[in-house]
Amino acid sequence: MPDFPALAPASRGRIPMPDKLAYTAFVAVLVPTYLSSYGPTNFLYFCDQSLLLTLVGIWLESPLLVAMCAVGLVAPQLLWVLDFLGTALGCPITGMTAYMFDRSTAPFLRGLSGFHGWLPFLLIYLVGRLGYDCRALPTWTALAIVTLLACFFLMPPPTPEPGLTPVNMNYVWGMSDRAAQTWVPAWAWLAGLIVGLPTLLFLPTHLALRRWAPARSRPAAG
Template sequence: MTPASASSRLPLTLKIAYSLFLAVMVPVYYFNYGPTNFLYFCDIALLLCLISLWTEARLPASMAAVGILLPQVFWCADFLGELVGVHLVGMTAYMFDPNRSLFLRGLSFFHGWLPFLLLFMVKRLGYDRRALWAWTGLGWSLCLVAYFLLPAAGTVLPDPKIPVNINYVFGFDDAKAQTWMPAPAYLLAWMAALFIVFYLPTHFVLKKLFGRKARPAATVAAQPTAIALPAGA
């Protein structure tokens, strides 16, 4: 990886490598999973990361970091659990589906490295404190779209790879919706939990580690001024 140029805080090789990854992943995902798959939080984070890489704007990367750092930890934990035969919540069961090619499943390993990339970017660019509310508004909107407009958990579709229960708005089991509370109550509880359990703690940590306060307006320090005296005075 080459160092960033004087005018860039992020390496060009990183920008190109990431763009090439998305150039492969996006059409493959679209062909296999359909367009609604890109409404998952993690896929939105991929797009925000791309925007931030090329523009070097802090807000998109900060939003993605607030939204997915902790959820990706749970994704990795669930994957490792499934790998050793311990069923946690099943969100990574698709990674062990023999009906999906190894290449297709391998692309999903971005869940493991994307958090580290985002931390690197936020460290380089700084953390934008507006990210908490910007991502919360976006994340909650995605939840509402998934709940009201997209297939619910347990929906049988002609292509089993097409996602249902996007962003887990009907529970963590895609095969059936949760039944321990009314669906609207669960949706509200889930949206609140996303904010309180995932977004808010991440925001505080990132703000503490990488937050940059706005620079105060420059003030002219009072300096004694020399007064030119006429010659011969």
């Protein structure tokens, strides 16, 4: 693993109030808009769960909540950024950001969804301010597995014309919202996500953040 320079403990501190207020204002606009446009099930997406957990985390200044979101979101959302740039240049990587260029979706909704591009960088900044809580990896992994199972067994699968209805949430049926993948049985794809996400995305992010960021403060014994 690259030898990241450690963040100096002196850089730790409270989250500035303007940051808290700006983030809160954004969430205050996004939540009712998404509820009206997509419905409450949209908040089963990892990114939307993290958006809300981060809101709580910045007000409580909770290293655990912020670190959980960083472990779960930094790697996949950086991939979102790369796919967005690739799609804009005509060379999509995964196709996950195709909806950002779908003119049938209101520009305001697509603009709100731009948070996928800046949230991973905000989370890195917040971890730097609060310190990294190593409990984030098992806690986020448990939440992610429960969410994947709920999305697979309870939420709609892909459909040819999904519109704004949330389907195939967190890609539990494949990478397309219009058709399920056919490479492997559905249960094998789900099992691959349950094993692969923690192994290939969450764990490397955990190791990088643990190495780079200061440990969270712990109360003195006694």
